[in-house]
Amino acid sequence: MANVAITKVGDVLYPRLQVPDLDTMESFLLDFGLVRAHRTDDKLYMRCTGSAAYVHVISVGEPRFLGFALEVSSQEDLERLASSEGFTPIEARAEPDGGWRTTTRDLDGNLVEAVFGQEIAAPLKSAAPRKLNMGDRFDRIGELQRIEPGPSRVKRFGHLALNVADPAASLDWYNTRFGLIASDRINLASGMPAAIFSRCDRGADPADHHTILFASNMGAGGVSGLNHLSWEVCDLDDVHAGSEHLAAKNRSHEWGIGRHLLGSQIFDYWRDPWGHIHEHWTDGDQLDASVPAGLHPIGISQISQWGPGMPRTFGRTISPQA
Ligand SMILES: [Fe+2]
Numbered sequence: 001m002a003n004v005a006i007t008k009v010g011d012v013l014y015p016r017l018q019v020p021d022l023d024t025m026e027s028f029l030l031d032f033g034l035v036r037a038h039r040t041d042d043k044l045y046m047r048c049t050g051s052a053a054y055v056h057v058i059s060v061g062e063p064r065f066l067g068f069a070l071e072v073s074s075q076e077d078l079e080r081l082a083s084s085e086g087f088t089p090i091e092a093r094a095e096p097d098g099g100w101r102t103t104t105r106d107l108d109g110n111l112v113e114a115v116f117g118q119e120i121a122a123p124l125k126s127a128a129p130r131k132l133n134m135g136d137r138f139d140r141i142g143e144l145q146r147i148e149p150g151p152s153r154v155k156r157f158g159h160l161a162l163n164v165a166d167p168a169a170s171l172d173w174y175n176t177r178f179g180l181i182a183s184d185r186i187n188l189a190s191g192m193p194a195a196i197f198s199r200c201d202r203g204a205d206p207a208d209h210h211t212i213l214f215a216s217n218m219g220a221g222g223v224s225g226l227n228h229l230s231w232e233v234c235d236l237d238d239v240h241a242g243s244e245h246l247a248a249k250n251r252s253h254e255w256g257i258g259r260h261l262l263g264s265q266i267f268d269y270w271r272d273p274w275g276h277i278h279e280h281w282t283d284g285d286q287l288d289a290s291v292p293a294g295l296h297p298i299g300i301s302q303i304s305q306w307g308p309g310m311p312r313t314f315g316r317t318i319s320p321q322a
Pocket residue numbers: 159161228229230279
């Protein structure tokens with residue numbers, strides 16, 4: 001089926017969370033592997049090693065998920081969205097990296113920002129994946145592999161998962177406006193989708209297996225909202241060494257380390273001090289727009305290719321102290 005979306009976004013940029021204490025949140029995010037990009041009295045911007053000026057925006061207030069931003073590829077795309085039903089007029093962004101945006105609310109009330117023209121930052125030097133000697137490939141001759149203890153080197157914000165009332169309706173909504181296409185569907189025996197993994201349509205260029213996962217909110221007691229947020233790390237050592245670092249800091253572990261089936265990422269999930277789930281991953285599938293969506297029976301979401309089983313608490317924001 002032709003994808004006749006208003007725009008085809010290239011990627012997701014950052015989520016917005018609200019928490020009561022920015023110092024406590026920054027301390028967690030430093031342990032997670034992000035670094036401060038900008039801080040005001042009531043806002044915290046964190047970045048990682050990639051070229052995005054920031055990849056996490058945190059405001060002060062009652063703990064909750066506020067929304068997220070998608071990157072559109074041209075001023076014309078931004079104008080087309082802004083003139084579509086439900087979108088705000090284009091405005092200059094009141095953020096440190098400038099640019100413009102139009103915003104809307106999705107079917108579950110999440111704030112979605114479409115962003116264009118923001119400044120790019122210089123990537124941090126430590127971003128290179130480590131050379132490996134494996135199989136027939138020996139990329140590290142005469143060099144010793146030494147892993148500095150410490151936080152993961154986080155490369156970019158990769159995807160988010162939302163608990164929604166109707167995954168099929170959500171995919172249709174995001175497809176129409178932003179061009180997202182299905183990568184994999186998990187269906188109930190009735191044929192109703194329990195979850196849909198969706199990716200950006202970059203035509204012949206590859207995209208992450210999923211940029212937004214729409215999960216039925218039945219798994220979250222019928223409450224729509226955030227399931228989890230996910231950042232790509234530089235390599236496998238960043239998943240494992242980063243996990244050890246978070247454990248040493250007595251952070252709240254949720255699930256991992258394992259390898260997903262749908263998307264294939266090697267993953268590790270941690271909760272922030274208010275229970276929002278933050279994921280590290282590496283080695284995910286890359287698919288161009290020609291790859292058709294897979295269809296799977298219910299239950300498959302709990303199947304990792306290896307690693308521990310999914311905890312019952314996964315996908316819901318609950319305080320680690322609860
Ligand atoms: Fe994920």
